[in-house]
Amino acid sequence: MEGGAAPAGTRESATDEPLDQKAAPAVPAPADPWLVCHCKPRCEKKFAELMRAQRFEHYLPLIGSERRYGTRIKRFSKPLFPGYVFAQVPRERKALIYQQDLLARAIEVEDTVRLLAQLADIKALIASGLDFRLTPQLAKGHRVRIISGPLKGVEGQVEDPHNPRGGVLLSVDVLQQGLLVPIPAVDLKVLP
Secondary structure (H helix, E strand, O other): OOOOOOOOOOOOOOOOOOOOOOOHHHOOOOOOOEEEEEEOOOOHHHHHHHHHHOOOEEEOOEEEEEEEEOOEEEEEEEEOOOOEEEEEOOHHHHHHHHOOOOEEEEEEOOOHHHHHHHHHHHHHHHHHOOOOOOOOOOOOOOEEEEOOOOOOOOEEEEEEOOOOOOEEEEEEHHHOEEEEEOOOHHHEEEOO
């Protein structure tokens, strides 16, 4: 995903106040929990509209994108994190977020202060207009699948995510050996 073409971050809330990235770490955790709302496919904007209608604090980071159809160019905004909306929902009203069958599940955030600081950082990045792309956070030993290039579909383990030559270890268990292949993180999908 690219964020440089026409980034358009939005913060949806009942008050439409900007997310204050400097104040977030100092603010105590609110009484109402923040949730990571995992939406059904292509339902993020509809879910954000439901949050707005219910007057729940929420954030759906959007980025600008464009698609070419012959000689025409169509510009639109799409979610930075496909399938996810962040929302603060009172526990006693949580059932309302499932009313339109847009949500697969909602996961309560344990460290709200950290989440709000990270969301403020994301908003600042989107507003900056700098180019960026979404990549998985990798750790040594994570199982991954290569998603592009000549090794597409091959699975292995992350050997050293901080070393550009580290890459992915393809194992031959019966020989107790492996092959280390340098693969960029953007070409990897973390497996469960």
